[in-house]
Amino acid sequence: ATHQLLTNIFEFISIVILSNDKYREITGALITERDLQILERCNRDTIPALESIVGSDILGLRLSLDDESVERELRAAGDIWSEHILENAKAYIMTFLYIFITVIGGYPIASSIAKGANLPADSGVFYIVRLFDALIYFYLPQINILFIRFFQGRPLRHRMVGRTVVIGDVPWVAQCAEAFLSKIFACSYSIAGLNVHSANPSDHLVHRMTHRVVRGALLICGRPDGRLSALTAMESAVSLSINQASSIQSIGSSCETVTIGHNPFKLPLSTRGIFLKKFRPLFLCEYLVGECEDGMDVLNMSSVRRSIVLDDSSSPANSQAFIARYQMQGAEENPIGKNRRGGLAKEQSSAALLGMYKTLENETVKKVEHDQHFLDASGRFPLRRVLETAIQEKKWSDNARRLFEALDTDRDARIGLDDFVDGLSKLNSARTKEELTSIFHQFDKNSGSISFDQFYRLMTMNRLEVEAILQPSIRDSQGLIQVRPSNECFFGEGLVERSQDNQGEQSWALGATKSQNFAQELYESRIASLQRFVSMTVMFHQMGSRVERFFSKISLGLLGYRIDRTHSIMRIATTASPISGADVRDRQRAIHYMRKIHHSVQVIENAWLQFKASEKSAPN
Numbered sequence: 001a002t003h004q005l006l007t008n009i010f011e012f013i014s015i016v017i018l019s020n021d022k023y024r025e026i027t028g029a030l031i032t033e034r035d036l037q038i039l040e041r042c043n044r045d046t047i048p049a050l051e052s053i054v055g056s057d058i059l060g061l062r063l064s065l066d067d068e069s070v071e072r073e074l075r076a077a078g079d080i081w082s083e084h085i086l087e088n089a090k091a092y093i094m095t096f097l098y099i100f101i102t103v104i105g106g107y108p109i110a111s112s113i114a115k116g117a118n119l120p121a122d123s124g125v126f127y128i129v130r131l132f133d134a135l136i137y138f139y140l141p142q143i144n145i146l147f148i149r150f151f152q153g154r155p156l157r158h159r160m161v162g163r164t165v166v167i168g169d170v171p172w173v174a175q176c177a178e179a180f181l182s183k184i185f186a187c188s189y190s191i192a193g194l195n196v197h198s199a200n201p202s203d204h205l206v207h208r209m210t211h212r213v214v215r216g217a218l219l220i221c222g223r224p225d226g227r228l229s230a231l232t233a234m235e236s237a238v239s240l241s242i243n244q245a246s247s248i249q250s251i252g253s254s255c256e257t258v259t260i261g262h263n264p265f266k267l268p269l270s271t272r273g274i275f276l277k278k279f280r281p282l283f284l285c286e287y288l289v290g291e292c293e294d295g296m297d298v299l300n301m302s303s304v305r306r307s308i309v310l311d312d313s314s315s316p317a318n319s320q321a322f323i324a325r326y327q328m329q330g331a332e333e334n335p336i337g338k339n340r341r342g343g344l345a346k347e348q349s350s351a352a353l354l355g356m357y358k359t360l361e362n363e364t365v366k367k368v369e370h371d372q373h374f375l376d377a378s379g380r381f382p383l384r385r386v387l388e389t390a391i392q393e394k395k396w397s398d399n400a401r402r403l404f405e406a407l408d409t410d411r412d413a414r415i416g417l418d419d420f421v422d423g424l425s426k427l428n429s430a431r432t433k434e435e436l437t438s439i440f441h442q443f444d445k446n447s448g449s450i451s452f453d454q455f456y457r458l459m460t461m462n463r464l465e466v467e468a469i470l471q472p473s474i475r476d477s478q479g480l481i482q483v484r485p486s487n488e489c490f491f492g493e494g495l496v497e498r499s500q501d502n503q504g505e506q507s508w509a510l511g512a513t514k515s516q517n518f519a520q521e522l523y524e525s526r527i528a529s530l531q532r533f534v535s536m537t538v539m540f541h542q543m544g545s546r547v548e549r550f551f552s553k554i555s556l557g558l559l560g561y562r563i564d565r566t567h568s569i570m571r572i573a574t575t576a577s578p579i580s581g582a583d584v585r586d587r588q589r590a591i592h593y594m595r596k597i598h599h600s601v602q603v604i605e606n607a608w609l610q611f612k613a614s615e616k617s618a619p620n
Contacts, residue, residue, distance in 0.1 A: 003172070003533075007043060007526045011036060011483045019481065030518060034486070038519040041485035042527045045279045052277055053534050073274050074535055077258055078542030081218060083152055084163050084256075085547055089191045091144035093554070098140060108133040157253035158216030164195040166212075166255075167536070168205045168241070169222035173529050174198035177536045184544030186566035189559075192547050201241040202234055210245050215253040219245055220539075222532035223261030224524050226350035229285040229357045230517035231524055235263060235350035243269050260535050262528060265349050276531055283520060284492030285513045289356050360513075400456050414449040417441075492516060 014031050017023040051057050055071035065071055102108045107115075110132040119126055136143070145160050167177045178198035185194055197212075199205035201221050213219075221242050226235030246257045246269035257270040266273035348356070407415050407423040415423075421436045431439070443454040450458070488494060492513075544563045552560035 003526075003530055007039075010526070011040060011043075012481065015481055015483050031522075032518075035519040035522060036483050037486035038491050038516070039522045039526065040483045041487075041491075042280045042523050044485055045281075046527050046531065049277065049279045049531055050534055052279075053531060054538055070274065070276055070535070071538065074539040075542040077272055077274065078539040079546060080154070081163075081165075081539075082543040082546035082550075083148075083154060084158075084216070084218065085192050085194060085543070086550055087145050087148050088141075088160070088162070089189070089550070090148055091141050092191060094144040094147075095140045098144075099137070109136065155216075155253060155256070157251050158256075159214055161216075162193060162195065163216065163218055164197065164212070164214075165218045165220065166205075166209050167196070167198045167220055168201035168209075168238075169198075169532060169536075170202075170525070170529055171200055173222055173533045173536070174200060176533060177540065180537055181540045181544070183566060184540060184563045185547070186568075187561040187563070188544075188547060189551065192551070202237040205241050206244055210248060213245050213248045213255050215250050215255075217255035219255050219257045220536065221257065221259050222529070222536070223259050223263060225262040225528055226265075226353050227263050227286050227289075227348075228283055228520040228523070229513055230520035232350050232354045232357060234524075235261075236354060239267055239350055242267055246270060258539075260532050262531075263350070265347055267349075274535065276535060280523075280527075281486075281488065282490040284490065284516055285357065285520075287490050287492070288360065288513065289353070357513075400459050401452070403459070404452050404455050414451055415455060416449045417444070420450070491519070 014029070014036055015033075017027050017029050018031070018033055018036070023029075047058065051063060052065070052070050053074070055063055055065060055069070057063060063071075108130075110129045111126075114126060114129040115121075119129070142160055146156060148154075149156050149158075165181060167174045167181070169177070175198055178196050181194075182196045185192075185196075197209065199208050205221075219242070221238060223238050223242075224231040224235045226232045226239075242257060242259065246254055246267075248254055254269075257267075258272045258274065259267060259270050260274045260276065262276050262278055264273075264275040404415065407419050409419055417437065417440055420440050421433050424431070424436055425433060439458065440450065443450050443458055492515075541563075548561060548563050
């Protein structure tokens with residue numbers, strides 16, 4: 001709840017800064033309105049994502065989920081880890097029953113077999129049988145643990161000691177999950193206790209934790225979504241840390257690693273990979289990589305892509321059809337993400353994705369460098385493209401001049417609001433009169449008319465710039481500032497069109513993809529990390545509640561405890577202040593008196609200035 005509240009506060013502060021050019025200049029804000037729209041869309045789409053993780057809707061009602069749902073996978077992983085925790089307690093109970101029965105009955109298992117075989121009790125072989133009984137008593141806890149692991153299908157070579165859980169993720173997720181798991185096992189019995197540590201896998205997990213890796217250590221790591229170009233390197237670092245920890249072996253066994261993330265690629269050395277479902281739209285980099293894997297040139301827009309993104313002549317039916325197909329097949333089964341082998345391009349490791357994005361960047365640079373004739377040494381202005389643009393602008397300028405003269409009924413070289421709206425309405429413009437009025441007022445500067453230069457600038461705007469002008473105010477009907485979510489079928493749909501209009505088909509892919517890096521980082525820090533944290537809490541709660549129920553059932557409620565309690569008896573969790581209350585009280589009084597003095601000085605100063613002003617204005 002605190003994390004979500006901070007996300008909303010961040011959005012509000014950002015939109016307030018962006019709503020005023022002076023605020024934006026003073027703060028040096030890097031965030032844009034488009035970043036906020038993407039963040040708000042992901043923020044709203046995270047509600048069904050969290051519902052699928054916890055298995056309940058916003059009203060607390062259980063969802064009907066299949067066996068492969070994320071919630072069931074998390075609880076299954078929690079059940080396995082709870083068996084790791086409970087194996088010592090179960091072996092202890094089995095040992096107690098064996099000793100209790102064999103000692104009272106007088107029939108240890110080896111001796112019973114010898115007597116059943118009619119072996120004489122006074123023979124020397126019988127002493128060897130009793131030696132086997134003694135060894136069984138000595139190693140009985142380990143034997144019982146091996147039996148439990150064998151029948152449950154768990155690794156046999158894990159250490160037979162208390163378990164250690166290491167949580168790896170970004171600092172806030174790792175530390176909060178560590179506190180949550182420690183709290184759940186705060187009142188558990190020592191025979192079913194565990195040690196909990198946390199570290200950042202992209203920073204210090206290797207240096208702090210890998211030398212502590214032993215057989216049976218439990219490692220859970222959250223992986224950033226490496227399918228996003230801004231997070232690919234980060235996931236590569238996390239994957240490297242996980243592989244390094246999981247590769248440390250002893251007697252052919254290592255730690256048990258569970259990874260949680262959105263990229264559905266299981267690391268080879270990890271024991272289990274839990275993949276969270278994606279409810280957000282695709283980012284542009286995902287869209288481009290998916291089509292590139294299909295053998296198509298992402299730098300040359302196909303006719304299909306144009307009909308989805310760039311077609312101004314028709315209604316948005318094509319986009320709606322794409323959205324319907326995308327929602328019907330699911331974001332995880334998007335057909336444009338399939339590669340030549342028939343698999344999904346999303347099923348790639350972070351290293352493979354990093355190579356794809358690097359290849360896309362190199363191809364873009366090569367395409368830009370293909371034209372060797374530039375107007376200057378910077379290489380930013382190709383001669384051929386500048387000439388083509390000049391010719392097109394000359395043709396459009398002539399047409400705009402004739403249209404301007406047709407709308408200028410009074411021949412004063414300026415167009416009024418009525419002439420502008422009525423004239424364009426008669427030309428079957430796709431805009432309503434209200435929209436045309438709003439566009440006109442963006443250029444008239446409260447003069448009631450526009451010149452040819454203003455009219456030419458207005459008519460040369462692309463569709464995206466016009467939509468930006470017609471966007472509703474950031475304030476709602478009650479005057480409250482609101483962040484409006486993006487309604488694109490994939491993030492960057494409009495950005496592609498703007499780059500295409502302004503730069504042609506040369507470098508829009510690279511530039512448009514990099515322009516979303518900050519939005520992707522916001523998505524990771526505010527949305528994806530929250531989903532990973534909730535996933536960890538679901539798994540840990542299942543693990544802790546299963547351990548608690550075991551002791552309650554085995555003792556008929558006598559040894560039960562509550563996982564929501566701790567041994568701490570303090571009512572307010574605060575840190576002792578190094579400053580006494582008396583010092584604080586004296587300081588408050590000093591500040592109070594200082595404010596009174598400053599107020600008095602201000603009153604006297606104002607009175608003196610008014611007196612001097614009245615003297616100057618008084619007649620001699």
